[in-house]
Amino acid sequence: MSDNATAEAELGNTGYELFVGALSILSLVNIVLVSLLRDPATQTVVLFVDAVVSAVFLVDFLARLRRAPVRSDYFFRQYGWADLAASLPFPQVKVLRIFRLIRVARLLRRYGGRNIARSLIRDRAGSALLTLLFIAVLVLEFGSLAMLYVERSAPEANIKTASDALWYVIVTISTVGYGDQYPVTTAGRELGSFIILVGVAIFGTLTGYLANLFLSPQEEPIPTETLPTPADVRHRVEHIKELLLQQQAAVAELERTLRHQATTPPPGPNA
Numbered sequence: 001m002s003d004n005a006t007a008e009a010e011l012g013n014t015g016y017e018l019f020v021g022a023l024s025i026l027s028l029v030n031i032v033l034v035s036l037l038r039d040p041a042t043q044t045v046v047l048f049v050d051a052v053v054s055a056v057f058l059v060d061f062l063a064r065l066r067r068a069p070v071r072s073d074y075f076f077r078q079y080g081w082a083d084l085a086a087s088l089p090f091p092q093v094k095v096l097r098i099f100r101l102i103r104v105a106r107l108l109r110r111y112g113g114r115n116i117a118r119s120l121i122r123d124r125a126g127s128a129l130l131t132l133l134f135i136a137v138l139v140l141e142f143g144s145l146a147m148l149y150v151e152r153s154a155p156e157a158n159i160k161t162a163s164d165a166l167w168y169v170i171v172t173i174s175t176v177g178y179g180d181q182y183p184v185t186t187a188g189r190e191l192g193s194f195i196i197l198v199g200v201a202i203f204g205t206l207t208g209y210l211a212n213l214f215l216s217p218q219e220e221p222i223p224t225e226t227l228p229t230p231a232d233v234r235h236r237v238e239h240i241k242e243l244l245l246q247q248q249a250a251v252a253e254l255e256r257t258l259r260h261q262a263t264t265p266p267p268g269p270n271a
Contacts (some may be wrong), residue, residue: 014108014119015127020060021104022134024097027053030141031094041152042145044162049141050089057087057097079103125209132202136173139198143169143191150187157184168192173199 030050037043061083068074075081079099086096108116120127144165151159159165159181168181172195183189 013123013126014116015123015130017104017107019130019134020056021101021108023053023056023137024101024104026137026141027057027094027097028101031091034091041148041162041165045141045144045148045166048162048166049137050094052137052140054087054089057083057100061087125205125212129205129209132198132205135198136202139173139195140166140169143173143195146191147183147188150185150191151183154185154188159183159188169195172196173202175199175203 027050030046030053033046034043034050037046061080064083065071065074065080068078068080071080075084082096082099085093086100144162147159147165147168148162151157151165152161159168164181167178168183171178171181172192175196183192
């Protein structure tokens with residue numbers, strides 16, 4: 001098996017692997033943010049998003065463990081234990097998420113940029129959905145941080161705590177618009193408008209993806225045992241060549257017969 005085929009088999013869905021790699025980068029950035037931010041409210045926002053990312057990593061570990069041909073090899077030789085430890089929301093083990101990022105980068109480099117682009121184009125709907133989901137995670141975190149920054153010091157503001165900001169962004173990005181939390185500043189309203197647009201894009205893409213998933217005809221995969229071997233292919237090619245030679249000989253014989261008939265005068269009435 002070639003390196004590209006091996007990498008593709010280990011990668012699974014290319015768009016999903018890029019999504020997991022992007023979440024790994026975000027989680028490493030959050031480790032730095034938690035140490036730099038001194039405000040408890042902003043730290044709470046970052047820790048909440050990091051808990052969501054940790055849950056995604058835990059589900060990803062369980063899926064990889066189930067999909068692995070030999071589970072012990074994945075867990076011990078392919079650093080599955082690091083994936084499990086990195087999915088736990090403990091500061092001491094979060095740095096292990098770099099192993100996940102390194103593995104994804106190594107596989108993508110082996111797979112090749114051209115193959116990655118073809119894979120993403122082939123699964124445009126899924127790639128777009130995963131991209132928008134990652135943008136939603138970014139908006140949830142940095143939108144909440146920005147909303148706290150522009151709103152909580154304003155007079156008559158009702159978004160003053162981490163829970164207020166997170167709740168507002170969640171109900172806004174889901175296009176629910178509950179209405180109990182709302183921005184009162186111009187910057188906050190502009191930010192809220194952007195969050196609404198992101199939410200509409202996400203749910204519009206999700207609707208299209210589900211419609212394509214359920215309504216498009218599914219192609220049946222060709223069983224491996226029915227595929228011809230190289231020897232069978234060569235035998236068929238030789239057989240086709242023989243048939244072509246026979247047809248060419250038959251056509252040549254017909255042409256000679258027609259030429260002979262054309263040059264031979266028709267018999268007279270006394271013949």
